[in-house]
Amino acid sequence: MSTDSTGQARTARVVGLTLLAVAAAAAVIGVITLFDSAEETPPSAQSALPAITTTQPAPPSGDLTSLPPRPTSPGQTSAQPTTTQPPAVTSAPPASTAPPAATSKPGGTADAPSEPLRIYNNSTITGLAARAAEDIGSAGWNIAQTGNYSGGKIPTTTVYFEPGTGQEEAARQLADQFGFRVEARFDGIKDSSPGLILIVTNDYKVVKEK
Structure with a gap:
């Protein structure tokens, strides 16, 4: 009877040690898998990340002020500002504003002073x-x-x-x-x-x- 109980106890000990070894191996495999998943991000996950705005939007081509005004229907006025320059003033001042031409006496001067x-x-x-x-x-x-x-x-x-x-x-x-x-x-x-x-x-x- 003593021999059987000793054999059973030894068998139980071997089974327990085996289970502990299997559990330890599973834990090591789980840790390795966790680190691998953290280091390698799948392409699908990368594409899901928000894009970083490192580039400026492209400027519009050409000068906006050179664009033609929007066509308007009859009876409506365009809201576009006009760039037409006012015509140059070419008219001469009225002749009445010009000083009268000086006239001199024969042999004299027009502005002879009145000094005695x-x-x-x-x-x-x-x-x-x-x-x-x-x-x-x-x-x-x-x-x-x-x-x-x-x-x-x-x-x-x-x-x-x-x-x-x-x-x-x-x-x-x-x-x-x-x-x-x-x-x-x-x-x-x-x-x-x-x-x-x-x-x-x-x-x-x-x-x-x-």
């Missing part, structure tokens, strides 16, 4: 100041007085202006027109009446003939 001009004779020619007044007055200058100057000998016909006033421009205009010399007033005529002073000498006639 006093003419004095410093020559040996009688009435030379009056003759100069007639010549210059006919050109539009304002002759205020004529007479003689005996305070000294003036070398050449000269127009004098008061320094520090606006007379110098008028004096140079008169001198350019008739070929006179221009100088500021000297002490002998410094306190004379306001205005330009022209002292004519024997060369006045020569200047007029040029």
Whole structure:
């Protein structure tokens, strides 16, 4: 009896060990299968993943502003903005806005100043100041007085202006027109009446003939 019980116990132990070995082998196979499935993703699973947007959408071909406007039915206006440029203005301003053309007197200037001009004779020619007044007055200058100057000998016909006033421009205009010399007033005529002073000498006639 003791021999049978010992044999059964030994048999049961062998069977238990065999079952444990089979279970351990199954566990190892399951772990290996799990790792293989994690490393290799089937193509179907990859295609199911959401796509990563790594590319930009292709830009439209051509300039949108160059596209023709959508045709509209009669009675409707197109919503497309127009690119038509306004016509260039080619009309001239009214003639009334242009300044009138300057007209000059024969032998004179159109803008002869109204600065009073006093003419004095410093020559040996009688009435030379009056003759100069007639010549210059006919050109539009304002002759205020004529007479003689005996305070000294003036070398050449000269127009004098008061320094520090606006007379110098008028004096140079008169001198350019008739070929006179221009100088500021000297002490002998410094306190004379306001205005330009022209002292004519024997060369006045020569200047007029040029």
